[in-house]
Amino acid sequence: AQSVAQPEDQVNVAEGNPLTVKCTYSVSGNPYLFWYVQYPNRGLQFLLKYITGDNLVKGSYGFEAEFNKSQTSFHLKKPSALVSDSALYFCAVREVTSGTYKYIFGTGTRLKVLA
Amino acid sequence: DAGITQSPRHKVTETGTPVTLRCHQTENHRYMYWYRQDPGHGLRLIHYSYGVKDTDKGEVSDGYSVSRSKTEDFLLTLESATSSQTSVYFCAITPGQGMNTEAFFGQGTRLTVV
Numbered sequence: 001a002q003s004v005a006q007p008e009d010q011v012n013v014a015e016g017n018p019l020t021v022k023c024t025y026s027v028s029g030n031p032y033l034f035w036y037v038q039y040p041n042r043g044l045q046f047l048l049k050y051i052t053g054d055n056l057v058k059g060s061y062g063f064e065a066e067f068n069k070s071q072t073s074f075h076l077k078k079p080s081a082l083v084s085d086s087a088l089y090f091c092a093v094r095e096v097t098s099g100t101y102k103y104i105f106g107t108g109t110r111l112k113v114l115a
Numbered sequence: 116d117a118g119i120t121q122s123p124r125h126k127v128t129e130t131g132t133p134v135t136l137r138c139h140q141t142e143n144h145r146y147m148y149w150y151r152q153d154p155g156h157g158l159r160l161i162h163y164s165y166g167v168k169d170t171d172k173g174e175v176s177d178g179y180s181v182s183r184s185k186t187e188d189f190l191l192t193l194e195s196a197t198s199s200q201t202s203v204y205f206c207a208i209t210p211g212q213g214m215n216t217e218a219f220f221g222q223g224t225r226l227t228v229v
Contacts, residue, residue, distance in 0.1 A: 006157075034217055043205060043220035044158075051215050090157060092218075100165045101146060101209065102173065103218050107157035 002027045002095040006106035013081045014114050021076040021109045023091030032094035033074045035065055037087045044090060050074060081113045118142045119221035121206050127227045134193040136224050138206030146209035147189040148218065149181065151202040158205065164189055196228045
């Protein structure tokens, strides 16, 4: 079975500093990886995905993620954090079972950007 | 919100009562999913559907059943609610045939079992 792990429950970063939210994956075959963000009392919003191609994927709100096959990682990054980036972030992997598709999520990382 | 509506948005129910949550989509997408969100567990898949009357279990399906009698509606039923089912429930859909696309989520239903 496919899985993703988010090793940090919370990440604190000062506004203006670069941020990284970590995700590692375990898959058989080619990984299909995703990042989502959740603001308080809201549903999850899609940020970006890696399907194939360039290892650096750019997404919404200035976020990007780096796919690293040798380290089985897909870390979310942003060059300069904003207070408004404070939210809960989820990494996910798509799993294919008997020809059907489902998404497996990590436990989430709470990002706190300090002014 | 990709045309996804969850109802109700909030519900308080008593232990042992049946509860049905509804997810409605307006785009005739094939795939629909039910997740629950709990602190420390992230999102866990309960059941999913890949077509009318085609459903399968996720990782936390015990105590839940689903039905999809038409493309636009995916119902999640708690046959006899327990306090451990207090959670926030999210419905999601995947556009197209689900191959290279991401999932889109509804706004969630907060269920409290007392």
